[in-house]
Amino acid sequence: MKVKNMLKMAVAALLFSGMAASSALAADGTGTATANVVVPLAINEVSPLNWGTFAPDPSSPGTVTVGTTGVPSSTVVSYLTLGDPGIFSVTGDGSRSFITSLSANPHTFTGANPANTMTGNLVFLAPPALTGGVAGVQVGGTLDVGAGQAADVYSGNYTVTVNYN
Secondary structure, three states: OHHHHHHHHHHHHHHHHHHHHHHHOOOOOOOOOOOOOOOOOEEEEEEOOEOOEEEEOOOOOEEEEEOOOOOEEEEOEEEEEOOEOEEEEEEOOOOOEEEEEEOOOOEEEEOOOOOOEEEEEEEEEOOOEOEOOEEEEEEEEEEEEOOOOOOOOOEOOOOEEEEEO
């Protein structure tokens, strides 16, 4: 019996010494983690895109264009009041550049009477970076006016998206 107990103790001692030897071969290292949090981008409409007030030609289709810099023009349409581009304010981290995108063309604009519609193709003008944490985005485009387009007040939505590079 004694031999059996002594053998068990010897095996236990060898196992323990083996574990101690392997832990002596282990090493620890310390790492550093960082996080850089920036001001989130925000975009707000300052003034809506306004196609202006105009009268269509009764027999020929035409267009109304509002440039991103505010220069309106038309074909086969008589302007009564000129339109203005949509203006958005972008705020965020002033040391970062950003990209701008616009919802897909064409956009549909619907009258108070839902049967009345017009389509338009929009464009934007945006700087590539924030200056002092602020930038402006202008939206313009060309609206297709049908021959004898129904008198109505037309409106519709579009989306301007900004993302940091």
